[in-house]
Amino acid sequence: MKFLSALVQKLSPKRDPGVLFVTIDELPNPRDWGIVDFIVGNKLIFSEDIDLAAPNTDAIEALIGQYWQEIQSSGYQRIEYKNVSDWVQKNIELKLASGRR
Numbered sequence: 344m345k346f347l348s349a350l351v352q353k354l355s356p357k358r359d360p361g362v363l364f365v366t367i368d369e370l371p372n373p374r375d376w377g378i379v380d381f382i383v384g385n386k387l388i389f390s391e392d393i394d395l396a397a398p399n400t401d402a403i404e405a406l407i408g409q410y411w412q413e414i415q416s417s418g419y420q421r422i423e424y425k426n427v428s429d430w431v432q433k434n435i436e437l438k439l440a441s442g443r444r
Contacts, residue, residue: 358382358383358384358385359384360383360384360385360418361384361418361419361420361421362383362384362419362420362421362422362423363381363382363383363414363417363419363421363422363423364380364381364382364383364422364423364424364425365379365380365381365422365423365424365425365427365432365435366379366380366382366424366425366426366427367379367380367393367395367425367426367427367431368380368426369395369426375394375395375396376392376393376394376395377392377393377395378390378391378392378393379391379393379403379406381406381407381410381414383414383417383418383419384417386417388410388413388414388417389406389409389410391406393406400431400434400435400438403431403434403435403438404434404435404438407435407438407439408438411439411442414439422435422436422439
Protein backbone atom coordinates (compact mmCIF):
# COMPACT_ATOMS: atom_id res chain seq x y z
CA MET A 344 0.00 0.00 0.00
CA LYS A 345 2.87 2.40 0.76
CA PHE A 346 4.27 1.76 -2.72
CA LEU A 347 0.98 2.74 -4.36
CA SER A 348 0.74 5.88 -2.22
CA ALA A 349 4.33 6.86 -3.09
CA LEU A 350 3.65 6.26 -6.79
CA VAL A 351 0.50 8.42 -6.74
CA GLN A 352 2.37 11.21 -4.92
CA LYS A 353 5.19 11.11 -7.48
CA LEU A 354 2.85 11.16 -10.48
CA SER A 355 0.50 13.75 -9.05
CA PRO A 356 2.25 15.66 -6.26
CA LYS A 357 0.21 17.82 -3.93
CA ARG A 358 1.30 21.38 -4.38
CA ASP A 359 1.03 24.38 -2.13
CA PRO A 360 -2.22 26.24 -2.97
CA GLY A 361 -0.47 29.54 -2.22
CA VAL A 362 2.14 29.05 -4.94
CA LEU A 363 1.90 29.78 -8.65
CA PHE A 364 4.12 27.19 -10.32
CA VAL A 365 5.45 28.23 -13.72
CA THR A 366 7.27 25.54 -15.68
CA ILE A 367 8.59 25.21 -19.20
CA ASP A 368 9.12 21.74 -20.64
CA GLU A 369 11.32 21.75 -23.72
CA LEU A 370 10.38 19.40 -26.50
CA PRO A 371 13.42 17.47 -27.70
CA ASN A 372 12.83 17.75 -31.44
CA PRO A 373 12.92 20.55 -32.33
CA ARG A 374 14.25 22.16 -29.14
CA ASP A 375 12.84 25.53 -30.09
CA TRP A 376 9.34 24.56 -28.94
CA GLY A 377 8.05 23.79 -25.49
CA ILE A 378 5.08 23.73 -23.20
CA VAL A 379 4.50 26.40 -20.56
CA ASP A 380 2.36 25.46 -17.57
CA PHE A 381 0.80 27.75 -14.97
CA ILE A 382 -0.43 25.76 -11.96
CA VAL A 383 -1.74 26.98 -8.62
CA GLY A 384 -1.88 24.23 -6.04
CA ASN A 385 -3.21 21.26 -7.99
CA LYS A 386 -5.25 23.41 -10.39
CA LEU A 387 -3.91 23.78 -13.90
CA ILE A 388 -4.56 27.34 -15.10
CA PHE A 389 -3.15 26.70 -18.58
CA SER A 390 -0.74 24.50 -20.48
CA GLU A 391 0.19 25.76 -23.94
CA ASP A 392 2.81 25.27 -26.65
CA ILE A 393 5.23 28.18 -27.06
CA ASP A 394 8.08 29.14 -29.36
CA LEU A 395 11.22 28.99 -27.21
CA ALA A 396 13.33 30.51 -29.99
CA ALA A 397 11.35 33.75 -29.94
CA PRO A 398 13.45 36.74 -28.88
CA ASN A 399 10.65 38.00 -26.61
CA THR A 400 7.97 36.75 -24.26
CA ASP A 401 4.97 37.93 -26.27
CA ALA A 402 3.37 34.46 -26.41
CA ILE A 403 3.61 33.95 -22.65
CA GLU A 404 2.40 37.48 -21.97
CA ALA A 405 -0.61 36.93 -24.26
CA LEU A 406 -1.49 33.76 -22.35
CA ILE A 407 -1.19 35.60 -19.03
CA GLY A 408 -3.51 38.29 -20.39
CA GLN A 409 -5.99 35.67 -21.57
CA TYR A 410 -6.01 33.86 -18.20
CA TRP A 411 -5.27 36.89 -16.00
CA GLN A 412 -8.56 36.86 -14.10
CA GLU A 413 -8.26 33.16 -13.30
CA ILE A 414 -4.62 33.57 -12.22
CA GLN A 415 -5.42 36.55 -9.96
CA SER A 416 -8.46 34.88 -8.39
CA SER A 417 -6.46 31.74 -7.60
CA GLY A 418 -5.10 33.32 -4.41
CA TYR A 419 -1.43 32.60 -5.07
CA GLN A 420 1.00 34.38 -2.75
CA ARG A 421 4.32 33.62 -4.39
CA ILE A 422 5.72 32.22 -7.62
CA GLU A 423 8.06 29.28 -8.12
CA TYR A 424 9.73 28.59 -11.44
CA LYS A 425 11.14 25.47 -13.03
CA ASN A 426 13.26 25.69 -16.18
CA VAL A 427 12.41 29.37 -16.74
CA SER A 428 15.26 31.79 -17.42
CA ASP A 429 15.68 34.88 -15.24
CA TRP A 430 14.74 37.38 -17.96
CA VAL A 431 11.55 35.44 -18.72
CA GLN A 432 10.72 35.31 -14.99
CA LYS A 433 11.08 39.09 -14.79
CA ASN A 434 8.74 39.60 -17.77
CA ILE A 435 6.18 37.19 -16.31
CA GLU A 436 6.18 39.07 -13.01
CA LEU A 437 5.84 42.43 -14.77
CA LYS A 438 2.90 41.12 -16.79
CA LEU A 439 1.21 39.66 -13.72
CA ALA A 440 1.60 43.00 -11.95
CA SER A 441 0.33 45.08 -14.89
CA GLY A 442 -2.76 42.99 -15.57
CA ARG A 443 -4.52 42.24 -18.82
CA ARG A 444 -3.06 45.16 -20.77
